Amino acid sequence: DVKVTQSSRYLVKRTGEKVFLECVQDMDHENMFWYRQDPGLGLRLIYFSYDVKMKEKGDIPEGYSVSREKKERFSLILESASTNQTSMYLCATRRLAPNYGYTFGSGTRLTVV
Amino acid sequence: SQELEQSPQSLIVQEGKNLTINCTSSKTLYGLYWYKQKYGEGLIFLMMLQKGGEEKSHEKITAKLDEKKQQSSLHITASQPSHAGIYLCGADSGYSTLTFGKGTMLLVSP
Numbered sequence: 001d002v003k004v005t006q007s008s009r010y011l012v013k014r015t016g017e018k019v020f021l022e023c024v025q026d027m028d029h030e031n032m033f034w035y036r037q038d039p040g041l042g043l044r045l046i047y048f049s050y051d052v053k054m055k056e057k058g059d060i061p062e063g064y065s066v067s068r069e070k071k072e073r074f075s076l077i078l079e080s081a082s083t084n085q086t087s088m089y090l091c092a093t094r095r096l097a098p099n100y101g102y103t104f105g106s107g108t109r110l111t112v113v
Numbered sequence: 114s115q116e117l118e119q120s121p122q123s124l125i126v127q128e129g130k131n132l133t134i135n136c137t138s139s140k141t142l143y144g145l146y147w148y149k150q151k152y153g154e155g156l157i158f159l160m161m162l163q164k165g166g167e168e169k170s171h172e173k174i175t176a177k178l179d180e181k182k183q184q185s186s187l188h189i190t191a192s193q194p195s196h197a198g199i200y201l202c203g204a205d206s207g208y209s210t211l212t213f214g215k216g217t218m219l220l221v222s223p
Contacts, residue, residue, distance in 0.1 A: 004155075031209045033210065040215070041215070042201075042213055042214065042215035042216060043201070043213040045210055045212075048208070048209075048210060050208070050209060056208065058210070088153075090155060090156070092156075094209055096209070101144075101146040101148075101158050101161055101203070101211070102146075102156070102158070102203070102211060103158070104148075104155035104156040104157075105155050106154055106155040107153070107154060107155045109153065
């Protein structure tokens with residue numbers, strides 16, 4: 001059974017802290033994605049990566065950075081957490097082939113206080 | 114950029130009733146994906162549609178893509194409490210990314 005694992009289900013951090021959200025997959029998928037999900041706004045793409053050490057900005061990259069040093073791991077970094085980054089963060093992977101959708105992790109609910 | 118509009122935003126149905134959720138795209142759909150999300154959890158893949166007129170079913174859930182490939186519908190027959198959750202449609206939007214609708218929240222009352 002394929003898996004996308006996000007390191008934490010719930011996280012509470014203080015304003016100004018550096019926050020790391022980790023995502024690990026065991027499917028050997030090339031593409032990995034970070035979304036945030038907010039009520040009324042839906043899922044918004046933050047960053048994605050199509051290969052090791054490669055990254056592309058999504059629709060809302062401001063305040064975030066990413067790292068992909070190994071194929072199976074994609075990290076989202078909040079350089080200095082702010083309260084408006086309180087959200088549900090979802091990691092997804094996708095195989096580089098037609099007609100394949102995303103496989104999602106279980107999500108990390110981050111609260112910044 | 115492509116936009117997906119889902120309707121209704123939320124829905125309460127009595128157990129055993131049928132329901133339909135719609136997803137309308139601002140552009141032609143080349144791949145349309147339906148997902149379900151339990152509150153506070155990740156998204157679970159339901160079905161993928163690609164061809165105009167295509168229809169797929171899984172258990173009591175049927176999804177269709179219209180001939181013009183700009184609208185999809187998700188139909189649930191004889192709803193059960195296990196069908197409750199948020200249903201999202203997603204579409205291919207370039208660079209292997211998906212754009213999603215804002216979701217439809219379904220509640221099933223006993």
